[in-house]
Amino acid sequence: MALPPLDSVTWQSPLRAFALGMRSVATTVLTLVLFATYVGIGALAHDSHFSLGWVLGSTVLVWAGPAQIILITTLGSGATVVQAAIAVAVSAIRLFPMVVSVLPTMRTSGTKRRHLLLAAHFIAVTLWVECHRLLPLVPRERRIAFTHGLGCGLLLVCLVATTVGYGLAANLPVLFAAAILMLTPLAFLLSTARNCRQISDVLALVLGLALYPLVATLQTGVDILISGVSAGTIAYGAHWWRARA
Amino acid sequence: MSDWLANFLGDPHALLVLVVAGFLPNEVWRMLGLWLGGGVDEGSEALIWVRAVATAILAGVIAQILVQPPGALASVPDWLRYGAVAAGFAVFMLTRRSIFAGVVSGEVALVAGKWWLG
Numbered sequence: 622m623a624l625p626p627l628d629s630v631t632w633q634s635p636l637r638a639f640a641l642g643m644r645s646v647a648t649t650v651l652t653l654v655l656f657a658t659y660v661g662i663g664a665l666a667h668d669s670h671f672s673l674g675w676v677l678g679s680t681v682l683v684w685a686g687p688a689q690i691i692l693i694t695t696l697g698s699g700a701t702v703v704q705a706a707i708a709v710a711v712s713a714i715r716l717f718p719m720v721v722s723v724l725p726t727m728r729t730s731g732t733k734r735r736h737l738l739l740a741a742h743f744i745a746v747t748l749w750v751e752c753h754r755l756l757p758l759v760p761r762e763r764r765i766a767f768t769h770g771l772g773c774g775l776l777l778v779c780l781v782a783t784t785v786g787y788g789l790a791a792n793l794p795v796l797f798a799a800a801i802l803m804l805t806p807l808a809f810l811l812s813t814a815r816n817c818r819q820i821s822d823v824l825a826l827v828l829g830l831a832l833y834p835l836v837a838t839l840q841t842g843v844d845i846l847i848s849g850v851s852a853g854t855i856a857y858g859a860h861w862w863r864a865r866a
Numbered sequence: 867m868s869d870w871l872a873n874f875l876g877d878p879h880a881l882l883v884l885v886v887a888g889f890l891p892n893e894v895w896r897m898l899g900l901w902l903g904g905g906v907d908e909g910s911e912a913l914i915w916v917r918a919v920a921t922a923i924l925a926g927v928i929a930q931i932l933v934q935p936p937g938a939l940a941s942v943p944d945w946l947r948y949g950a951v952a953a954g955f956a957v958f959m960l961t962r963r964s965i966f967a968g969v970v971s972g973e974v975a976l977v978a979g980k981w982w983l984g
Contacts, residue, residue, distance in 0.1 A: 829925025
C-alpha cells in the first residue's frame, strides 16, 4: 500500500490526507508492537486495581507507553502523587527533543503554533519514527492532516488493545508478560537503527546505549538525561568536525 | 446504566491523580517542544544536534529496560536478554533492515531460551 505520488490530486483534500495517514497504520510493524505493549498496560492497570475508564484515559492523555507503565507501577506500589509525577516527568524528557525535531518538517509559512498542538500531543517514539519515514512522501501542506490521521489511527488501535489487556489480565502467563516487555527495547532499537541517516545518528545510538549503563552507576535520578545529552553532543561534535574537514 | 458508568470511571480522585501525576508532567515536555520547535528552521545545525540528543536519550531508555528490567522481564537472566537483542539485531542486519524479522527473531530467542531454562 504505497502512498500516492506527491503531485497526485488525492493530496488536494485534507480529509483524504487524514485518511491516508490513518491507513498508514497498517503499513508498519510498530503498530503490532504498540498493540502488544498496550495489552500489557491494560493488564497491568487491572492488576493494580485501576478502573477501565482510568487506564483508557491514561492512554488518551499520556500517550507514552513507558510513562504509563511508570505511572501505574509507582501509584500501584503506594507512592505519593508527587513521587509519581517526578518519575513520569523524568521519563518524558525524551519527548521534548522529539517534538522539536519533527514539528519543523510539518510547518509551512502559514502555520500557527496552535495548528501543531494536536500533532505535538501525538508525538511519541512510534510517531517520531514514522514521521521521519513517511512525511518526506507527503506534500508539505498536507503533513499536519496526515499526522493527525496517523495519530488517531494508532490511538484507536491502542484503546482497543488497552481494553483487551484489561479484560484478559488474570489469564496472562509470566512468560507472555516478559515477552511483551521485551518488545519495547527490540522495536525501539531496530526502528531507530533503520532511521539512521547521518553519521551523527549512528554515533548517538551507539554511544547512548554504551553510556547509559556507566552513568546509571552514579544513580543521579536523571541518568538518562545525562547520558543522552552527552552522547548526543559527542555525536553532533563528530558530525561538525567531519563537515568542517 | 449509571452503575456501569460509575464502575467504568472508578474513583474520581484517581482520575484527578491521573491528570496531575500522569498527564501534566508528561505533556509539559511536548508543549515546551512546541513552543521552542515552532521557531526552529528545518535545515538548521541546531536541529541535527537536537535529533542526535533525542536518539541518544531513546538509546538510554532501551539500555535501561535491558539493564534494569521492569516486572516480569526481571525473571529472565541477563545473558538471555542481551542475547535475544543481539539475535534480533543480527537478523535485522541480515534481512536488509527488516524490523519485523528482527523483532520476531529476538522474541523467539527470548521465549525459546526462557522455555528451555524452565
